[in-house]
Amino acid sequence: xxxxxxxxxxxxxxxxxxxxxxxxxxxxxxxxxxxxxxxxxxxxxxxxxxxxxxxxxxxxxxxxxxxxxxxxxxxxxxxxxxxxxxxxxxxxxxxxxxxxxxxxxxxxxxxxxxxxxxxxxxxxxxxxxxxxxxxxxxxxxxxxxxxxxxxxxxxxxxxxxxxxxxxxxxxxxxxxxxxxxxxxxxxxxxxxxxxxxxxxxxxxxxxxxxxxxxxxxxxxxxxxxxx
Numbered sequence: 001x002x003x004x005x006x007x008x009x010x011x012x013x014x015x016x017x018x019x020x021x022x023x024x025x026x027x028x029x030x031x032x033x034x035x036x037x038x039x040x041x042x043x044x045x046x047x048x049x050x051x052x053x054x055x056x057x058x059x060x061x062x063x064x065x066x067x068x069x070x071x072x073x074x075x076x077x078x079x080x081x082x083x084x085x086x087x088x089x090x091x092x093x094x095x096x097x098x099x100x101x102x103x104x105x106x107x108x109x110x111x112x113x114x115x116x117x118x119x120x121x122x123x124x125x126x127x128x129x130x131x132x133x134x135x136x137x138x139x140x141x142x143x144x145x146x147x148x149x150x151x152x153x154x155x156x157x158x159x160x161x162x163x164x165x166x167x168x169x170x171x172x173x174x175x176x177x178x179x180x181x182x183x184x185x186x187x188x189x190x191x192x193x194x195x196x197x198x199x200x201x202x203x204x205x206x207x208x209x210x211x212x213x214x215x216x217x218x219x220x221x222x223x224x225x226x227x
Contacts, residue, residue: 002090002104004199004217005167005212013049014090016206022048027063042084050091069168071157081154088208100195104156105147109204112142117120120146120166127200128172136175144202144209145171151211152182152198160194161217178202180211 002012020039024032028047032040050072051061057078065073074080080093081104088106117126121142129141150173153164164184173180182198200213 001088001106001203001205001208001210001211002092005203005210006092006102007099007214010092010094010102010214011053012090012092012104013052013056014088015045015049016088018042018045018089019048025061025063028065031066042089045089046084046091049089050080050093053080053091054078057095068161068218069157069163071154079158080218081151085208090210092212092213092214097217099159099214100217101155101215102215103151103153103200103215105150105154105211107143107147107150107209109140109143109207109209111140112146116146117142118151122167125171132173132175139204140209141173144173144204144211147209147211148173148180148182148200148202151200151213152184154188155198155213155215156184156195162215173202182213 001014006012011139022045024044032043035043036184047064050064057077058140059078059175062075067073072080072082077096077099078093079096080091081102082091083104083106085106090104090106092102092104093110130143132141136195149166149169152169156164157198170183171180178201180200180202195215198213198215200211202211
């Protein structure tokens with residue numbers, strides 16, 4: 001699903017179910033102490049996949065716990081992202097000296113529930129989605145927008161440690177090469193060189209929407225764009 005959405009410096013693993021061999025490390029049991037079985041399976045599989053991806057980097061298996069806001073805590077020198085939804089789980093990692101941050105997201109390719117689009121989008125984005133829907137009604141563009149904003153947040157948070165609301169990022173999509181561009185307008189951050197723009201890739205396959213961002217060190221330290 002994501003093999004052609006990420007650059008070669010990013011290593012990944014994915015699954016369309018929960019492999020029998022997937023297991024949590026003892027230190028990770030705290031993550032699912034009160035979880036329902038479905039949640040436990042998702043948490044177990046996605047960490048199993050993350051360790052597979054880390055092995056591709058030459059890294060040893062380590063517990064993958066959570067930090068603030070639920071973000072995964074990666075080994076020193078590693079950046080990464082995890083995602084899971086019904087029927088799909090994936091993880092992607094990279095060495096920090098090659099990538100500044102990685103964000104991936106997967107969602108079932110279904111329309112958003114009534115009223116959700118107004119919550120997660122800006123007026124200009126809704127106008128864009130309406131035009132894209134006319135051009136290609138086979139894509140649930142509202143679902144794609146939601147997934148892409150999730151990928152933006154997963155990329156942004158490790159770089160800034162700051163919360164990002166749906167209204168703090170404006171996205172534009174290209175059908176031709178299945179790409180998207182995000183401009184972040186979050187305020188209250190004093191750093192002069194925090195990232196304000198991200199570029200990503202998207203795909204609709206096998207009943208799923210997949211969105212990915214791999215931010216290079218150069219793009220993540222570019223001077224902020226005027227808001």
